[in-house]
Amino acid sequence: MDFTMNESQDAVAELVVSLLERDSARDIALWPKLVDSGLLSVALPQRYGGDGLGLLEVSAMLTELATDAVQVPALTTLGFGVLPLLRSAPESLAEKVFPAVADGAVLTAALNEPGAPFAMKPETTATVDGNTVRIRGRKVGVPYVDRARWILVPTDSGLAVVDAEVPGLERAQSPSGTGAPEFSLYFDDAEIPAEQLLSGGIPELYRYALATIGSVADGLLKGIVTLATEHLRIQDGVSRENTLAASRTIADICIASRALHAIAQSANWALAQNDDSAEHHERVDNGLDVLAYYVASELRATIRMCHHLYVADIATAHPLHRYYSQAADLARWLGGTSSGSVGLKDRFSSVAKTSDRSSEGISTGRAIADPAVV
Incomplete structure (x- = not known):
């Protein structure tokens, strides 16, 4: 499987990066700019003025927004709303909802x-x-x-x-x-x-919600890696021992980020395939179970590793707070590691042991996620 981003995914990601470079807002004040940019129309059918794209392009957008810990209702509107409705909404409902989304209506x-x-x-x-x-x-x-x-x-x-x-x-x-x-x-x-x-729309809602939550989590860790490496680069007068310790911490964060990226890419790619067979749905659900468990168990722990890199207290004004608080909310929405998700709680018990082995490797900086999981 080749998870390399295609031209449409690259174009969406570049548009988000360009928008964030031009505008300093990272909260709801950015929402009108997202509407004006046309990004909310990426997945809408062309008959409603959209681009007719899908999950992979939406995920690319959400990942780039999360890289800067942007707090806007893009995840809820597109991941929890538009993508599930594309599969299940009758034309009469689509005619009401999709044009409104293009104009900035929020879904949740x-x-x-x-x-x-x-x-x-x-x-x-x-x-x-x-x-x-x-x-x-x-x-x-x-x-x-x-x-x-x-x-x-x-x-x-x-x-x-x-x-x-x-x-x-x-x-x-x-x-x-x-x-x-x-x-x-x-x-x-x-x-x-x-x-x-x-009727029958609930499984699709949960699948798309999990996949796009994973994409946001992927972006959060990508942003944390950038913060951590930049912090280490600008340090001056730090002892060699402290520098080596910080480097090991950043290495652990990078490993966790790469593992989550691989798991999220795999789950999103599988869900994006046009295959309605029972076997394919089983593979998709297994991949989403792994993704949900990894986000719930590893995301906050990995971001927490950044805290001791900073000498000063981490106040709410520091960018790190925005990443950690979003990660905490994502884990809570998933129910944490003690609860199943998507009604597949029985499968979590089989995934947990493999994910625990992966997290053990991540905590020591010696291994990434088990390839069998990815």
Whole structure:
């Protein structure tokens, strides 16, 4: 398998880099510039003014944004919203959602229920009554609800696409590592048109969410490597022993970054293939399980290795804080290493031993991830 970026992926990545070089904003203030750049239209069908590209180009964009720890709703809008809907939305729904995304509308998804991240059998219910569907239940840790136009909500009857301002939906803000808006949602007979309940859309939502979370994690570690090496380069008057210790730490970070990059590239490439066979879905889910486990178990630990490289305290104004807080939120959305994801918890037990061997090598700087995992 050749994971080399193609021309369209390179073009998307270069456009993101160019945008970040021209604009210093790394938070929601950058969102209008992303809209104006046309990047949000990368994956939209051409009939809606998009470029008709797909997961790999979206992942290239998310990775480059994460390299500078940019905090905008690109992951939720594209990874949690557009990509799943491309596979499952009827034309009547697509006509409402996709042109709005091109104009800057934010999408998000309610991936988790209390104590149940990425639940394949959600307790949230959707009751069909003629042309109307009534939704009842609770979701937690839903990002950017205050800015979202639509929310993708897994229910016991399929994937519901809910207007964020629908009557019967209450929200309560909850804390997040980055300070970005995040909410618990309470649905009390919130009504949507029957056409906005998509049967069979939940597995696709979870697959794309995991793949794009992995791409963001890949970018965060790529950015951390840059920070760490630049910090070592500008040091002056540091003892040889301290320099060698710092070099070993940076080597460990580089190894972890390369391992995550390989795992993320492999999982994204597999998911991007046009193959609906059961065998292919099994391979995709296995790769995504490994990616989810690695992000949940290794991402924060690797970023934490950077802390002792800095003599001064790491305050919130320091760039390192932005990387670590995003990593913490990603791991929390996945449920951490103690919980499964995508409803494939049984498989985690088989992946964990292999990933633990990989992390042992990373902690000592002597090995990268087991090739069998990648």
